[in-house]
Amino acid sequence: MLRIMKYLSKAEIGQMLIALVTIVGQIWFDLELPDYMSDITTLVETPGSEMRDIWIAGGKMLLVSLGSVACAVVTGYIAARVASSFGQRLRSLEFRKVESFGPAEMSRFSTASLITRSTNDITQIQMFITMGLQMIVKSPIMAVWAIMKIAGDGFEWTLATAIAVVILLVAIVVLMALVMPKFKAMQQLTDNINLVARENLTGLRVVRAYNAEDYQEAKFTKANKDLTDTQLFTNRAMAVMMPLMNTVMNGLMLAVYWIGSSLIDAAALTDKLTVFSNMVVFSSYSVQVIMSFLMMSMVFVLWPRADVSAQRVLEVLDTDPLVTNGRDTAADVARIGGNQTGTVEFRDVSFTYPDSREPILEHVSFEAKHGQTVAFIGATGSGKTSLINLVPRLYDVSAGQVLVDGVDVRDWNLTALRDRIGYVPQKSVLFKGTVTSNVSYGDRPGKSGADDASVALADTSTAAGRRREAAQLAADAAHDGKLTDDERRRVREAADVAQATEFVERMDDGFDSAIAQGGSNVSGGQKQRLSIARAVYRNPEILIFDDSFSALDFATDRNVRDALAAHAKDATKLIVAQRIGTIMNADRIVVLDDGRVVGQGTHRELLDTCDVYRQIAESQLSKTELTA
Numbered sequence: 001m002l003r004i005m006k007y008l009s010k011a012e013i014g015q016m017l018i019a020l021v022t023i024v025g026q027i028w029f030d031l032e033l034p035d036y037m038s039d040i041t042t043l044v045e046t047p048g049s050e051m052r053d054i055w056i057a058g059g060k061m062l063l064v065s066l067g068s069v070a071c072a073v074v075t076g077y078i079a080a081r082v083a084s085s086f087g088q089r090l091r092s093l094e095f096r097k098v099e100s101f102g103p104a105e106m107s108r109f110s111t112a113s114l115i116t117r118s119t120n121d122i123t124q125i126q127m128f129i130t131m132g133l134q135m136i137v138k139s140p141i142m143a144v145w146a147i148m149k150i151a152g153d154g155f156e157w158t159l160a161t162a163i164a165v166v167i168l169l170v171a172i173v174v175l176m177a178l179v180m181p182k183f184k185a186m187q188q189l190t191d192n193i194n195l196v197a198r199e200n201l202t203g204l205r206v207v208r209a210y211n212a213e214d215y216q217e218a219k220f221t222k223a224n225k226d227l228t229d230t231q232l233f234t235n236r237a238m239a240v241m242m243p244l245m246n247t248v249m250n251g252l253m254l255a256v257y258w259i260g261s262s263l264i265d266a267a268a269l270t271d272k273l274t275v276f277s278n279m280v281v282f283s284s285y286s287v288q289v290i291m292s293f294l295m296m297s298m299v300f301v302l303w304p305r306a307d308v309s310a311q312r313v314l315e316v317l318d319t320d321p322l323v324t325n326g327r328d329t330a331a332d333v334a335r336i337g338g339n340q341t342g343t344v345e346f347r348d349v350s351f352t353y354p355d356s357r358e359p360i361l362e363h364v365s366f367e368a369k370h371g372q373t374v375a376f377i378g379a380t381g382s383g384k385t386s387l388i389n390l391v392p393r394l395y396d397v398s399a400g401q402v403l404v405d406g407v408d409v410r411d412w413n414l415t416a417l418r419d420r421i422g423y424v425p426q427k428s429v430l431f432k433g434t435v436t437s438n439v440s441y442g443d444r445p446g447k448s449g450a451d452d453a454s455v456a457l458a459d460t461s462t463a464a465g466r467r468r469e470a471a472q473l474a475a476d477a478a479h480d481g482k483l484t485d486d487e488r489r490r491v492r493e494a495a496d497v498a499q500a501t502e503f504v505e506r507m508d509d510g511f512d513s514a515i516a517q518g519g520s521n522v523s524g525g526q527k528q529r530l531s532i533a534r535a536v537y538r539n540p541e542i543l544i545f546d547d548s549f550s551a552l553d554f555a556t557d558r559n560v561r562d563a564l565a566a567h568a569k570d571a572t573k574l575i576v577a578q579r580i581g582t583i584m585n586a587d588r589i590v591v592l593d594d595g596r597v598v599g600q601g602t603h604r605e606l607l608d609t610c611d612v613y614r615q616i617a618e619s620q621l622s623k624t625e626l627t628a
């Protein structure tokens, strides 16, 4: 928990120091009260006391109480302010970190867990700061201060208080040992609930189609029951705490008065009043001592969960992606690579997924020159996707080298490298927005070094930070959906290339038509065409299509390829395909079989030299097409 505090900003630390002063102030006021009470008791018990004096002592007591309330309000305000700006920063940092993750880190944490970690876990930390930090500071100071006030006031009373404190400490330690492991499990079980709920929601159509509601429900019931059982255990354990505290507190009161009665009994007549007054004061202070232990126990209710949550958030923040950023900017690459713009070369590349032992690619070598089309074909699972994922560095090679523009991709600055690439993944991804916003998605070149900016932006603990955040939001809002005429023309051009214009124009608002989250309001083929348009819009040096024509009919497939050849003739195209028709005109076809290159060349050459290719071709083309 302490380690996460390093993410507090200077302003927040300053605010917390002010809160420390108000906390000490509140304790001072609280501990002044019994003294005035003692004065009033003495005045009431002393014959001939003036009513005026009692009013004055009462008035002072009221002022002291108001002082205590004022301090409590200021402390609460500051704690809430610090907790929310700190929570906001942690969420931003975590979001930023997750953005830098590659598929390897995503599968290590799982999407469901990352969602819990940036929502529920941060809420736990926020709650702890709002309530726990006040108590954590307040309770020991108050306990020590109150003990000092009563120490030496009466051996018997002090002993009774000490016994009560020991009972409380033992109870707290035992309870913590019991519930701490359960709190850890609780966050993991919350992950699990998220996982099952997400799976059910994303796979809703399949669930319905296979009448698998009962199966899904059973899975959810199990996850739900596991979480409920754990929560019940911890809540029951914690439920013991409050009654125990009350019993100890009342027991102590009883003991103080019981001891007091015998002390008063034994005292000489003149001392009886003093002993009585001492007893009233002592009982008030001992209540404060027990109250501070009560507060400590509340801290121990909040702390274990917040501690587990802090560890889980730190685990994300401390993870360095396997794919690290290189240094070479576009200008460096042009100098080092000798202007080999648009070339992609694999030099004896082997690749094994981080979580497996079997190599997926072995000794793959090929070269794609500027403007060439290189296609990859092979059976399912032969490693085509794994191969092209190495170009934008979704993963890094295990051996060998991948060179873009003549420079090893590991040396490239990641932003510069990815700005060069238009990537259409196997599974099309569309974002909530409009057709235009999806096609022009890559129109803002990446900003290297944005990390610092985002950390600074996330600091909203100062007025300057909040102004900066507002300016950034206003700039983003001004940019959203406000494309220039030239950009709109380019969106249309990209849609033309992807053969998307016709269906987009048939939509209600044309290019401004809404796209639902995940593109659920357009068909699979339409999604693919918009994804292709998005890549074309960037006008990149390298276009990567991972089986991106599979949902297109043959005529559209051909039209897209013809339009690409004309529009993006300068771009180097890497195409993964299952259909021979899609790739037979490529400059080079690389045939993969079980992660190895078993043939390379043009369609004609491969028909003569590569058995695997010939078999695929024979299964897809007619005799006349084969001999054409």
Ligand SMILES: Nc1ncnc2c1ncn2[C@@H]1O[C@H](COP(=O)(O)OP(=O)(O)OP(=O)(O)O)[C@@H](O)[C@H]1O
Residues within 6 Å of the ligand: 103, 353, 355, 356, 360, 378, 379, 380, 381, 382, 383, 384, 385, 386, 387, 426, 547
């Ligand atoms: N994240 C991963 N971790 C471990 N193994 C993986 C991972 N992704 C894919 N694989 C394995 O790598 C092999 C190659 O997968 P890849 O997706 O590259 O094949 P592909 O040729 O593109 O197949 P398809 O044509 O079906 O898309 C498969 O055996 C698959 O099980």
